[in-house]
Amino acid sequence: MGIEYSPEISELLGRVRRRPNAGWPWHAGVRVPDGLPVKQSWGWLFAPDGRVLTLVNPRDGVVSLPGGSLETEDAGDPGTALAREAGEEAQAVIGPPVYLGYLYDRVGSANGGHECARVRMAAALHGVGPSAPDPASGRHYRRLLVAPGLAVELLGWGAPASSRRAPRCRRPLRCWASRPPPTRRSRNSRPPAAACAERRGPGSCGGRSAGGRGLRTGLPPVHDAAVQRSGPAGGRGGTADLPVDAVPADGQGMSTGFRANGVGQPVGSIRNMTTIQEFDVRALEIAEGLVGQVDPGRLDLPTPCGEWTLGQLLGHMAGQNHGFAVAAGGGRHERSVWADRPVGGDPAGVFAASAAAVTAAFGEAGVLEREFWLPEVRGGQMFPALRAIGFHLVDYVVHGWDVAASIGVRAEFDEDLLAAVLPIAEAVPDGPNREADGAAFRPALDVPAGAGTLERILLLLGRDPEWSPAG
Known part of the structure; x- marks a missing residue:
């Protein structure tokens, strides 16, 4: 042929x-x-x-x-x-x-x-x-x-x-x-990260139980139009940047489902790919629904985030949303925009306003071509938009679960959303830094065989899926 x-x-x-x-x-x-x-x-x-x-x-x-x-x-x-x-x-x-x-x-x-x-x-x-x-x-x-x-x-x-x-x-x-669920990593191991960056601030819960000196994280699976093919699986289709390069003369090509060269089950599609912004919007919508169930009179409830109360956690989440919204505009800005936002007697309203601000900012035309200045990451550095939005995504999946655990309800995330976040959790290194004061995560916990994706994410980040306010 x-x-x-x-x-x-x-x-x-x-x-x-x-x-x-x-x-x-x-x-x-x-x-x-x-x-x-x-x-x-x-x-x-x-x-x-x-x-x-x-x-x-x-x-x-x-x-x-x-x-x-x-x-x-x-x-x-x-x-x-x-x-x-x-x-x-x-x-x-x-x-x-x-x-x-x-x-x-x-x-x-x-x-x-x-x-x-x-x-x-x-x-x-x-x-x-x-x-x-x-x-x-x-x-x-x-x-x-x-x-x-x-x-x-x-x-x-x-x-x-x-x-x-x-x-x-x-x-x-x-x-x-056909990867099995990850098990607890050695304290001396440094798992490879995907587009990793060492950070402290966004996503950290504060306090000893929140984990290591900083989070070394990567992006979730980002499926952007740049890798889509405009033609049939075996045709001449392609984009201006990642073209189909070689086409068998009979028109038969590789399938768009990933079978690892014929081994295993499909785990992706080139045609139907979700963007990083869409994943982030969905994570925020779930978090907003959970915050909407918070009783304003119970902001003193404990959380999985160390010594933080529920009110402090919600203030942190709202402040980070506003900070990321400003960062999405590109360039440097005042660090004060990242300050926690007290939620007072209206936690749902304060958080909803912050979520709307960051969603609008991430949805602007050309945002993916900008760099975000994140003052709480590596002492203040510029990061590509995809990497920065990935930081935000994992924060609000995990913090959404934090809120749900604090108020005693179940956090429901779609499996494809969790699959996008799991590589980030797998990339966070375990080790002595996770036991330091002010660390972002506690040491990883054992992941049992057959654990669900959310359970795996939580255990890898040192959170106990069975945590409750009652202890």
Whole structure:
């Protein structure tokens, strides 16, 4: 069966040159030896239809996988580095990376002439945001979804490179298709984050029981129009940014349901994708309904948030809504807009007004192309809109449950909404920091087999799903 390539792919294939590292030793599934520093992390990021994300360098047309050098903020974790680089270079949102192996850099080109390791990982590609320049290099990469075999050709790694893709990539795909519920992580582990950022403030409950020094979190699955295909599954459809690259001549292509190359059950659709703003609106609507059940005379009720009373929690939630609404306008602003808003005798009205403000702000045209200044995150930094809205989303799912638990009612969340939040909970590192005063979360609790998605989220963030005001 013949293959028909798009003009751009044909042009890129014509530029491919064998990479200098094509013959370097590849160690599949082998742990990097002690004493050999890991300097880079690159990833095979699989879209729901089985294709992988590649980047085209605007300077020379060279194709690469998302990834790059480990930075201080990555704390030596290749998974964290990959998630950060994917977000910065490709505005991509990924699931927890799976280790594939490492390339032995014998000439030390990535380590000042000293030998080092370049790690390869694989992860699910949940979505992408609007195309933007890499903040570190200023390069505006072209993003292409290509079949894995074609990616090997475009990367110019040579024939030996096929071992870096198969069969090792099939294993993580099976894991994503039928992943068991996560169990409690080791206190010394640092799970990889998806577009992670260390933060304190939004989402923190205050007090010892609210958990670690800061939250290292990632975005939930963000399904943006940029990854939708306008044509049939096997046709010429595509968008201006992530096109269909190779079409079998008989018109038969990969299905839009993700079966992990035929293994497992579909877990996504390229055609019907929910945006991050839509998830956030739904989380706010549920939270608003729960706050509407609060008795204004019972604001002294305890909450799962340490020493905070229900009134303090609601004031925090309203204040954060107003802060995010202002941040969505772009640029810097007064920190005072993030102050807690006392709810007085009208908690439902105060919260509803704040929810309306942030919903309107997140729904403005062009908001996803802005950067949000979050003064309570990393001492005050600018964050891409998708990442910032993701922070807000997880806050209000968890805080919605906090309110429900405090007043003794059940919090009802749709399963797809919870599925969007679960990767964030999985990405929050466990460890001694969760026991520090003022920490954002308590140490993770054991997750039993068969636990529901909401229960898993709560346990991973150190909350007891059975918590009640009575203790």
